Amino acid sequence: MAAIHITDIEAAINYWRSRTPSPDGIVLAPELRALGEAYALMVFRQADAVDEDALPPEALAAWLAWYDATPDTPCIAICSTSQGDDLCKGCGRTFDEVQFWPAMTPAEKRGVWRRITLEHTAWRFNRYAERAAEGPSDKPVVPPTAVQGAGPR
Template identity: 60%
Template sequence: MPGLHIQDLEAAINWWRERRPSQDGLIACDEVLALAEIYADMVYRRHTHLPQTRLKPTALSAWLAWYATTPDAPCIAICSTTQGDAVCKGCGRSFDEIQDWTVMDPFEKRAVWHRIIHEQTAWRFNRYAERARSPSQDEVVA
């Protein structure tokens, strides 16, 4: 069963810290506190994954809010599975992952994202990387 990866947890904590900074420099917002509790336990136990069932409602809600800001699919509109490849050269997902993407939950999708980012073999990470960038990452030429 896919779960929460510590890198996603770190990203969610930082996202919330940016959006709701501490007013006094000491006490974090409720979302950061909920996520930080999980993070501390994972670091203490040297775990990189946590089953999603272990997330308390506040932490789950905070993580899902961060997740909603991430790119949904790794697709770069170059799909080699339509030509019979078992794994897409464009995005790095398997044929089954592409077919099941719309019914996957956020934790399953993030597990796929972590795998393809770790492998770095898909074209989205090299010759067609510009297609994978969001508009905010592109420089605006006046």
């Protein structure tokens, strides 16, 4: 069984905190209580991961609901494993991870996401992420024929 990293438990807690804020600052939603207990046990045991089958059913259900709100795949549609690379330059997954992705459990997928995020070498984290963050250009697009000296004479 695959392990769920503590950072994913934290992300799920934050997801549920924003979805179901406490009405009085004391009472927590059931999902938050379940995840909070699992998180507290991890901290107490100084564990950075927990097997998905070791999570109480309520905590696992809350984690899976958060998981369903995240992107399923790191793919950016630039796959170099189809061209023989062992590690995809676009998303950072191995050939086997790309091939068996549909059969992986949510915890296995999150493990891959964690690895590629920590490695931070795939194009999804640099070239294309930078372009997306820049947003649309403020400069007007000038057709080549409108540029002085360009076009037919």
